[in-house]
Amino acid sequence: MPELPPPAGKFFPRNLTARADYQVRGNPSGSRPESGVDNCFPGLEFDQRNLDTAFFPGLRVDFHRSDGARVLSIVGRPPFPDKLGNGDVSDSRPLYIRALCGRTTVDQGEEQAVVVDCAGMDGLDVWRRVHDLLPGRIAVMITPLPDRYSAASVPDEVNRLNEIRMAGEPEVRRGDNGDVDHAVLIADRAPYLDDAGVIEPAAYLPGELTRSLCAPWQYDFRDCGCFYWAASKPDVTSSADGSVREVNFLRRDRGAPPAPDRSSDLGGQRTALELTYGDLVRDWNVLPVVLDDREQPEPAAVGPGGAARPGARWSALRGSGGTMTPEQVADRLTELAGVEHALCVEYLYAHYSLNAPSVLPDSADELTRRAHAAGQEVFSVAVDEMRHLRWVNEALAMLGRRPVLARAEKIKRATEHTVTLERLTRDRLQWFVDVEAPSQNSGADPVDPDDPDSVDGMYVELHAAVVQHPELFPEADRLAHLIKLIIDEGGDHWLRFRAVQGHLEGLTEQQYLRPLATTAPDQQTLRLLDLSDRSYDVLLGVLRQSFERRDTAGGALMEQSRAEMRNMHELNHRLAARGVGPRFTLPAWLLPGSPTGDPQAADGRFVREAAAAAARVRETIAALGDASLREMAIRHQRDTDALLAALARLDGGAPQRTPAPSGLPGGGG
Known part of the structure; x- marks a missing residue:
């Protein structure tokens, strides 16, 4: 097969499967058009509509239009009458398919061939008629505008199109200025495949059959x-x-x-x-191209190794200190891991403070629906922050650092913010908006917005350091990708908190907030508070285990951590419904001065100790007599046992079970 010359200016895919006259090794049978699903909508192997772009020899037709089926080009065979050609196709006076004629069922005779008037149809409606045409002689009428003729003044050629087709007399009529008024063209319907049984390479460009699918x-x-x-x-x-x-x-x-x-x-x-x-x-x-949440007037420059290099606005974020070293990037990521953890906890507490259930009942009133909608937005941002914590730790592992689960005590924005657990008051919500605002929204001047001290601005600085000097960083492409993911989601957080303001607009704080106490009013609530802290402890421990192993556990530990998150979330909603907020007490091994780099942390000891403590609290809760809490404690203990079993398998030991609440198989009931 001769090598095709590369196109000037751009790279285009070469659909080698479409050009092959044999079954290409590794490609499924469904990748060949004669075996693929006759698919007319996005998805699957190919889009049938794109096969019909060349249904008439010499014409190229675009059906992906609301104004009709537009003729893109008139070239090649057969010779068209009156020198009709590509010069007659222009943006100023485009040509469209006005009418079609040909056999559509095998039992039709030539005299019974259907004439379809396409006036008023959109492109896909015309395509459906084209798709029905059987192989054999067809006629196509093209005119400047698909709606030029009303139903009351159908041109005579439309009514006579089958007669013209059978007579084999194509024609072109032009106006006084030489522009095409209408043309009737006759030929055999173009085949999809060539003599070798593959898609006709002269008719279809590489990649054309899949251009309108979900992929690309x-x-x-x-x-x-x-x-x-x-x-x-x-x-x-x-x-x-x-x-x-x-x-x-x-x-x-x-x-x-x-x-x-x-x-x-x-x-x-x-x-x-x-x-x-x-x-x-x-x-x-x-x-x-969009960089730093701003459309760029020109394409990004290309840096060393072909990596996209941000413009001057991003490179300026590096400041006067010059290129950041991997050690400096790792130090900054260590700091940002603590920020992500702190924001996650603050957002979760704010979510629990909203006077709304975790699942909205159909009977909910307008006030509850608005509070619930606001709460779901806040919760989704908290989940994102936990995901950011994971990504930051992945980046730290690439730079040779140990996992960081510490929680920042202060967050620097325009001013220094002390991390606290507070309800979602108006002032608190405004601070959330401010801390998540993209850099261009954080300053008084929207035209000169760069702020390397903002949360997203700090990530932008790190991203610029990696993409400008990838030779300095291990796994530079992956590292830059992770940082960019955090930047992109951070901008979305600002919009979500703006949406929260919209949901709560016009409501007083007394209407949408719960009164959350800091102490437990009874023994059962105190046990729930203790269990919330133990669940938090287990979650942080299993996250550390997962980060330490860098996914060598095949995702098992990360899946278990999600189960622990769901259980803690359910438990904290139970507390909030009782008017008490979760404490999110840091475990001892994460307190300032604790040896968090202790090698024993990697053997799961902290997780097992926290799981045993949680099981003891659950046993106490189950003994207090509340049936719904008992059922919750049993479900949660099963997940914790599954976590311990996964840890044991990874460590090559036997699964260790913790004491189960009464009523759980293997427990005391």
Whole structure:
């Protein structure tokens, strides 16, 4: 197979499977069109609509349009009448399919071939008619506009299209200025495959059959929000000059300055203002690169080794100190691990302070629904912070550091903030908005926003250090990717806390907050507080184990840590419903001055001690007589036993069971 010359300016995929005349080793049978699902929507092997772009020899047709099936080019065979060619196709006077004629069922005779008037149809409606055409002679009428003729004035050629097809007399009619008024073209329907049985390489470009699927990306890119495309697609960004802080990234109007994003009050009108599926397939390259939550007017420069290099705004964040060394980056990440842990705990406490149940009943009133919606936003940010703690520890492991589970006592923003557990008052919520604000929203001047002392600004500084000098860092690509994930999610946190303000707008603190006491009013609540602390202790211990092993446990410990998180969350909701907030007491091995680098920490000793303490508290709770608490204690103990069994397997020892609450098999009931 001769090597194809590379295209100028861009790289395009070469669909070798489509060009192969044999079964390519390693490719499933479904990857070949004759064996693949006849799929007309995103997903699976290929998009049938793209096969029909070349259904008529010499024409290329775009069906991914709302205004009709547009003719993109007129080239090649057969020779068209009246010198009809590519010069007749222009953006100023585009041509569309106006009518079709051909046999659509095997029992039809030539005289019965169906004529379809495509006036008023969108591109996909036209494609459905094209897809029905059987092999054999077909006729196509093209005109400048798909809706030029009303139903009352259908051109005579549409009514006579089958007669023209059978007579084999194509025609082109032009206006006085030489532009095409209409053209009727006749030929045999183009086959999909060549004589060797593979997709015709002269008719289809490499990669063309999959361009509108969920992969490579165009369709999903429009439908899926930034939670799915976290590192690739922002939903809302700011303009290139910083003058408009919130703009819709997928807006159709690409003029300057862009209009502010009003998605919260547009409802269903939002999609009408965004690029369509067809727009993304054709014009995806109009979307700009976004760095530091700001659209960039020019592509990013390329640094050593081909890595994308941020612009001057990011490089300026390095300050006058020059390039950061791996040791300096590791020191900063150690500090940020404590910040992520502290923010997670503060957000969780704020979540529990909202007067809403963990699961919203159908009978909930408007006040409860608003408080619950606000609480879910806060909780989702807390979960993200825990994930950031994991990513920071992965980055630290790449730099040769031990895991960091410490919790910051102070957080530096514009002022120094002391970490405390407080309810979600108005002032507290505003501080959450401020601490999570992207750098461009943290200063008084929106045009010159860089703030390396902000939380996200500190990560931006680290990212710039890695991508500018990847030769200094082990696993530089992976390290930069992890840091970028944290930066992207951090900007989304600001938007979520803004949404919380919207949910609570007009409500008083007395309406949406619970009164959370710091002491237990009875023995049962005191035991629940103790169990909350023991669960927190177990969770931190298993996280340390997971971070120490760098996923050599096959994800088993991380899955167990998620179970412990869910159990602690359920328990803390029980406490909040009783009017008491969780204490989040740090275990002794994480207190200042404790030997957290103790080698014995890696053998699971802290986890087993905390699990045994938790089991003793659960036994006490089960003995107090509350049936629902007893059932919860039994469920949670099963998860803890599964955790200990996983640790034992990893250490090569026998599983160790802790005393179970009464009623649990193997327990005392």
